[in-house]
Amino acid sequence: MPIITDSASARTLLADPGATVPGPDPTARGPLADLRRGVSRFANGADHAHRRNTIEVLLDRLEPAALAADAAARARDAVRAGSRDADAWAIRRIPAAAIAGALGFADPDAAAVEAEVVADAYRSGATSPAVDAAAARLLHAAGGDRPDAALRVQLVVQAHRATGDTVSRAIERLAQASPETAVDPVLDARHAPDALGNPVVDAMDGALRAAPVATTVRVRAGLRVEVALADPVAPHSTPPGELLAFGAGPRRCPGTAHALAIAGAVVGELRRADGSVGSC
Ligand code: HEM
Numbered sequence: 001m002p003i004i005t006d007s008a009s010a011r012t013l014l015a016d017p018g019a020t021v022p023g024p025d026p027t028a029r030g031p032l033a034d035l036r037r038g039v040s041r042f043a044n045g046a047d048h049a050h051r052r053n054t055i056e057v058l059l060d061r062l063e064p065a066a067l068a069a070d071a072a073a074r075a076r077d078a079v080r081a082g083s084r085d086a087d088a089w090a091i092r093r094i095p096a097a098a099i100a101g102a103l104g105f106a107d108p109d110a111a112a113v114e115a116e117v118v119a120d121a122y123r124s125g126a127t128s129p130a131v132d133a134a135a136a137r138l139l140h141a142a143g144g145d146r147p148d149a150a151l152r153v154q155l156v157v158q159a160h161r162a163t164g165d166t167v168s169r170a171i172e173r174l175a176q177a178s179p180e181t182a183v184d185p186v187l188d189a190r191h192a193p194d195a196l197g198n199p200v201v202d203a204m205d206g207a208l209r210a211a212p213v214a215t216t217v218r219v220r221a222g223l224r225v226e227v228a229l230a231d232p233v234a235p236h237s238t239p240p241g242e243l244l245a246f247g248a249g250p251r252r253c254p255g256t257a258h259a260l261a262i263a264g265a266v267v268g269e270l271r272r273a274d275g276s277v278g279s280c
Contacts, residue, residue, distance in 0.1 A: 003227070015249035019219065020044045022224065024037050025125055030135075032127040034139065035150050035153055039150050054148055055151050055154070062102045064258050067262050068262060069265070071095070071098045071266050074097060075270060078094070079273040084270060092167075093116070094112075094262065097111065099155055099156050103152050105142065106141065107141065112160065114134040115138070119157060138156065142156075159255060166204065169206075169212065171203070171270055173202075173206045174199060174267070177203070209230065209234060210232070211245045214230065216247065
């Protein structure tokens with residue numbers, strides 16, 4: 001499959017109304033197939049527009065500041081229980097659990113476990129009995145027959161890996177940052193006043209430029225094309241939420257503000273918990 005790595009061409013293709021996403025296999029059966037057929041991520045045309053609209057309404061009700069407060073509290077609990085590693089499950093589960101909790105799932109931590117089980121198959125469609133069982137539990141927890149159940153599950157699943165990877169990579173960057181690293185005046189102006197502080201914002205910015213979701217796919221004139229989302233040379237003044245990491249065009253990530261709020265809160269708490277991380 002050809003791959004586009006130049007960010008300007010990537011943005012052009014992602015904004016092209018003639019570029020579609022590969023749809024789900026219409027012959028696939030089972031809960032994972034039902035989930036993939038019900039979400040916006042793999043839909044095109046009117047189905048995509050309608051589902052995307054419902055998702056935006058659901059997300060409008062989730063206040064990023066409240067998500068950040070919940071994520072920070074979860075991170076403090078995890079740290080108190082001994083987890084300081086961004087890759088520890090107690091930390092990795094926070095984004096999906098915060099979104100599931102805000103959406104009213106009865107057991108947000110269980111939803112995060114299911115999100116981890118379905119994450120790869122959600123993208124590829126390659127299922128297994130364990131994946132189907134987890135997808136069924138998620139759909140049930142999201143309200144079963146509610147017309148928006150698949151979209152509520154989509155939010156939990158899509159919040160999971162990408163936000164967790166952003167946290168891990170930001171923590172790695174903080175650990176590598178030298179104590180002499182100058183505070184960046186551009187980022188400073190862009191985010192001030194920012195409760196997280198510059199090193200955290202800088203680390204998140206770097207993590208996002210490297211693209212936690214490395215690629216996406218479009219079909220244009222019958223040709224499948226892979227689109228790389230890393231954008232190391234984005235102008236320094238680009239706000240993190242506008243980086244190519246979140247996509248572009250009509251399918252651009254609708255959870256950007258939520259992702260930044262959650263990831264920033266978790267990275268901030270881990271940094272506070274470990275005075276040696278990034279501040280030495
Ligand atoms: C740092 C974390 C995140 C990154 C890097 C990220 C990245 C992306 C990207 C690149 C896309 C577009 C894919 C494409 O065009 O093919 C996307 C779509 C999407 N994201 Fe995110 N995302 C993140 C977090 C979240 C969160 C927290 C949520 C939910 C609260 C979310 C919900 C969605 C949804 C629902 C879509 C599908 C939009 C549509 O079908 O039009 N994402 N995300």
